[in-house]
Amino acid sequence: MKKAFGFLLATAGLLSASFSAQAQDNIPDDMKALMTKYTCIACHRVDTRLVGPAYKDVAKRNYSNDQIVELIYNPKPVNWPGYIAMAPMKQVPKEDALKLATWINTLDGAPAKKASTKKGKKA
Numbered sequence: 001m002k003k004a005f006g007f008l009l010a011t012a013g014l015l016s017a018s019f020s021a022q023a024q025d026n027i028p029d030d031m032k033a034l035m036t037k038y039t040c041i042a043c044h045r046v047d048t049r050l051v052g053p054a055y056k057d058v059a060k061r062n063y064s065n066d067q068i069v070e071l072i073y074n075p076k077p078v079n080w081p082g083y084i085a086m087a088p089m090k091q092v093p094k095e096d097a098l099k100l101a102t103w104i105n106t107l108d109g110a111p112a113k114k115a116s117t118k119k120g121k122k123a
Helices: 002-025 029-037 055-060 065-073 094-108
Strands: none
């Protein structure tokens, strides 16, 4: 009985790891390269909470691309209670930060968001 239970736990763990790896494989190669280069992938996943919020959860906040770029450079931990505060990632060139922000905003299924034109939504 103990062997069967151990096998069941091991199988569940492998399945979980497999689903996580598959989710990461859905990231376009250019975005995966940027996230690896700037270590984003160490704390964030597309649809799973890790150290930081899932990218889909960031997309649901309806930040503009410019607001996400600003949050990459100047994170606001008050916006994400319950998470470890992100370090400012000022080494990320603006062009690359904007590419990442644009991609993140595609994850909510809505049309792409441009500049910060929304009233009442602060980064």
